[in-house]
């Protein structure tokens with residue numbers, strides 16, 4: 090080890106002291122380079138100057154535009170991506186998958202997923218190989234069933250045989266999973282279909298009941314605005330305001346409810362409640378718009394027959 094000769098305090102000059110401090114600073118603030126995760130990429134940035142907001146030691150070491158990987162990827166400790174490779178990472182973001190059988194795989198954003206592995210550390214290398222393949226640095230992998238790539242018995246070792254069995258087990262495991270998932274979806278669908286049918290029947294009956302109530306009110310000669318209870322019934326079953334989807338005019342009184350509410354001194358809460366109930370019943374049963382639509386359809390029908 091080469092050690093700096095130490096000057097005793099009595100002989101130390103101002104210049105020597107400044108130089109000593111400068112060198113200590115240089116050692117404590119040594120640049121710390123971060124590399125891009127994309128294999129073959131030589132770009133780096135200096136995280137020390139970037140974090141402290143100081144200018145980088147060289148312009149090309151600036152952290153501007155670099156992306157930092159959060160959790161959930163196959164890089165548990167995170168990582169960095171240079172500005173040039175940010176779009177590539179977005180297209181091939183490697184989400185780490187732990188399968189029910191305890192194995193590890195990758196859910197790449199491009200939908201590529203490798204054969205499940207026993208150790209998650211292998212995933213990084215597999216993804217790098219995938220990146221090199223999609224960027225045309227490596228040739229496409231041969232298909233697994235290609236007879237030319239089958240290993241003859243003589244070349245088989247314990248590892249390659251285990252790999253073959255693993256692959257078979259994974260395929261079998263996936264088949265069982267898929268069958269169970271399919272069954273669950275089918276049962277949920279059946280349940281939903283039954284429920285939807287029941288709801289539709291109920292809704293049709295409610296519609297008919299409301300239609301009957303509404304017709305009785307509309308056809309009666311009574312002034313439904315005079316009595317409090319009458320006014321409330323009309324507010325819920327027919328609605329005081331015009332509900333037709335058109336340009337409201339003089340004859341349809343779009344703000345009639347305000348006048349009735351004022352006449353009976355209904356509180357804001359009561360008015361709001363009436364509006365809420367009416368909007369529900371207007372959806373479940375007849376309203377001005379459905380009746381107007383029926384009338385329009387009948388008119389068109391008559392015109393067509395003429």
Ligand SMILES: [Zn+2]
Nearest residue numbers: 125130171174
């Ligand atoms: Zn890069």
Ligand SMILES: [Zn+2]
Nearest residue numbers: 181197199201
């Ligand atoms: Zn991908």
Ligand SMILES: [Zn+2]
Nearest residue numbers: 331337338341
């Ligand atoms: Zn109107």
